[in-house]
Amino acid sequence: MRILILADEVWNDYIFGNGVLTNWFTNFDAEFAEIYLSPGVPNNKICDKYFQITDRQMLSSVVGKRAGGIVVKENSNSQMMVQHQGIYGYLKKLSTTIHTPMMMIRDAIWCAGRYDKIAIKNFIDNFDPDIIFSSRMATPKFLRFERIIHSVCNKPMLAFTGDNEIGFDCYSISPLFWLRRWYTTKMFERNKDIYSHYFAHSKSQSLLYNRKYGIATSVLYKCTSNSQPEHIHAVNQPxxxxxxxxxxxxxxxxxxxxxxxxxxxxxxxxxxxxxxxxxxxxxxxxxxxxxxxxxxxxxxxxxxxxxxxxxxxxxxxxxxxxxxxxxxxxxxxxxxxxxxxxxxxxxxxxxxxxxxxxxxxxxxxxxxxxxxxxxxxxxxxxxxxxxxxxxxxxxxxxxxxxxxxxxSREAVHRQLTGIFQLVINRNRRIKEL
Structure with missing residues (x-):
């Protein structure tokens, strides 16, 4: 099985030591490639093929060269802090104090920027994935990116979220927050038909997406480590x-x-x-x-x-x-x-x-x-x-x-393998009709 991962952040275990991608896919029987939308060089023991698109590239692409290119995986921790540098780090720092306006500026950059679709298609075709697994929170930036990938790759797409990402079950006094939330929800509703399956951490969110949008959903949790203690120790005082x-x-x-x-x-x-x-x-x-x-x-x-x-x-x-x-x-x-x-x-x-x-x-x-x-x-x-x-x-x-x-890792892998294989088989049957 070949799986193309779509992610917002770089897959680097030195930066994200608790990352779900490494947690889910350690010892998983598959080959991986990834397209990610941030600065930094990947560093993990699972995936070797990468295509990167950054804020700086997207900003330049509005009037210049189209965004995106292949990167080589780093084999040391020398790139630990790269994601905090340049325009990406500047926008991230500003977003902590004026979050919604900065996110809207970033949305505008990613919605106006031009992807190098030919380079993306060549990368995907060379890898020839069976499925696409998109691990992210829905944002205008990423929802547009998913449509771009769908347009150049006729393979089933599965998505994962761990956040309250769309709809109006939230709270803010900012009109800009509600405008962005409305726009994100509308983009998601446009995207809903490209998802063959949708994972979430929440049972209630999974049921909501299934009932409201007709998407096949299930709950996906993280695996435990393989180092559970052998016994429970006595209670300390205090x-x-x-x-x-x-x-x-x-x-x-x-x-x-x-x-x-x-x-x-x-x-x-x-x-x-x-x-x-x-x-x-x-x-x-x-x-x-x-x-x-x-x-x-x-x-x-x-x-x-x-x-x-x-x-x-x-x-x-x-x-x-x-x-x-x-x-x-x-x-x-x-x-x-x-x-x-x-x-x-x-x-x-x-x-x-x-x-x-x-x-x-x-x-x-x-x-x-x-x-x-x-x-x-x-x-x-x-x-x-x-x-x-x-x-x-x-x-x-x-x-x-x-x-x-x-x-257990075995239980989570059984769940993922079963759903991935079901989606792959369904896609093959559709192509044969």
Whole structure:
């Protein structure tokens, strides 16, 4: 089986050590090529053939040379920071403060720019894929790109999203946000017929796309690592909770609410502590509430390998999302890939999220985590764990069982192979008619 990957970011495991492409396709029985839409040189052990298109090329193509060209894969980590340089890095920095206007400027560049369709077609024809797998969030930039690929390659296309990408189940006070959202939704509706199958992290999102747009859909999760612990360790004193990840989307406010509960519980002696591992630089507001006065210790960043060792000495691995309206709706369909890592960590998993958040719903449905739906319940649930620490070991076992049953590499590969082969066979039958 030959699979052509379409992606927004460069496939570089030094930059994206937790990337889903490497997670899904490690030891997968297929040959891969990729077309990606960002700067940087790829670095992974799976794919060797690449075609690249960048913001700079697309901007130049409006009046000059058409965009796109073959790149050679890098065999070292020397290109780790390339994606942060040039116009790409400049636009990304600006987008953190004036997000929607900068994204609309970028949309305009990618919708007006000219692709080198001949070079793209030659690259695809030389590889001769059986299917196209498009892993991305729907944006005007990428939806147009998918139509271009569809026009030069008569092969079935499957897509994956992990985000709330279209429709109006979201929140913003910006008219530009709603204009861009409307335009993206209209472009998606135009594209819907080119998708032979659509994967999502969210069961509710999959059902929505199937019912509303008539697209064949299914839920696709990340694989677990192959290094699950052999046994569940005894509970520490004090109980050790770990959060590893970014603080954005107001996740830090949920961590602060947890800290306030810890402060109350630890008034007469330290019973539970929260250790945070993040590469983010704390703002002054974050420093005021994420500190030792609230039994919170910010440790800085760790590598994925180091994090495994951290979890080996941790009781509870934490997953949180924000409770403010804008971020609740923005992350409604997001299933953090870290959840799978948490399930296989050997720790009990604790989820503090809105009840309609996809990750929370899954963990609750599987009874694989201690699920806390609101701030008011945090202190009560933590006190129960202090009184009954056996619950922590019980949920550590449930988390591991869920990881092994539902997220083994073998199970995910069976799912992907079955759907890929079904789509390929259907396409062959159509051609024979």
């Amino acid at each position: 109980i050790n909770i770990v959060y590893a990840g970014r603080l954005y989307c107001n996740r830090w406010k949920t961590l602060a609410a947890l800290g306030r509960a810890l402060k109350q519980i630890n008034r007469d002696g330290q019973k539970i502590v929260l250790n945070i591992y993040t590469l983010d630089t704390l703002t002054e507001a974050q420093k005021r509430v994420l500190n030792e006065n609230f039994s919170i210790y910010v440790k800085g960043g760790v590598t994925p390998k180091e994090l495994i060792e951290v979890y080996n000495h941790t009781d509870i691995a934490l997953h949180v999302e924000s409770y403010d309206k804008a971020n609740k709706l923005a992350t409604k369909y997001s299933f953090s890939t870290k959840i799978i890592d948490l399930l296989s960590s050997g720790c009990a998993v604790m989820a503090i999220c809105w009840e309609e958040q996809t990750g929370y719903q899954y963990l609750k449905e599987q009874d694989a985590a201690i699920c806390i739906p609101n701030y008011d319940s945090i202190e009560y649930e933590l006190k129960e764990l202090v009184k009954n620490p056996y619950i922590i070991r019980e949920y550590a076992g449930k988390a591991l069982a869920c990881a092994v049953k539902n997220h």
